[in-house]
Amino acid sequence: MQAEMPFYESAEQALTAAVQHLGGAKQVGAALWPDKTPDGARTRLLDCLNPSRSERLDMSEAMFILRKAKEKGFHAPFHWISGSVGYEAPRPLTNSGEEDRLTTVIDNATKTLAAALPMLERMQRARAA
Numbered sequence: 001m002q003a004e005m006p007f008y009e010s011a012e013q014a015l016t017a018a019v020q021h022l023g024g025a026k027q028v029g030a031a032l033w034p035d036k037t038p039d040g041a042r043t044r045l046l047d048c049l050n051p052s053r054s055e056r057l058d059m060s061e062a063m064f065i066l067r068k069a070k071e072k073g074f075h076a077p078f079h080w081i082s083g084s085v086g087y088e089a090p091r092p093l094t095n096s097g098e099e100d101r102l103t104t105v106i107d108n109a110t111k112t113l114a115a116a117l118p119m120l121e122r123m124q125r126a127r128a129a
Helices: 011-021 025-032 038-048 059-071 076-084 095-128
Strands: none
Touching: 011 059, 011 076, 025 038, 025 059, 059 076
8 A cells, every 4th residue: 555645636637647657658558449559549548538638538448547557556546536436445455365255255155056056946846746
């Protein structure tokens, strides 16, 4: 977690900080839109991050940037965005934390399935009789 959480004036500014942290608009734009030339992708990304322009990132594109920033250990834009809408963002999950969470989800799903299968079999047998 970063020691200081910077303030951004807008979501675009927060995402711009993430883009800068990831190596700049040319690199991130090329990752977002591999079918465009690097300069074309850079221009599109800069247009999307400019609040005075009509172009906007869609939700999956913004999430891509935030996800890549998280992978690089840069969490400030996500924390600012979540805080600006009234949420307190938890600390990022570590690989072992995510593994524990997924293990719990699978265990719970297995228990639910184990309980549901006998009920379904009884209902099917009753209907067939």
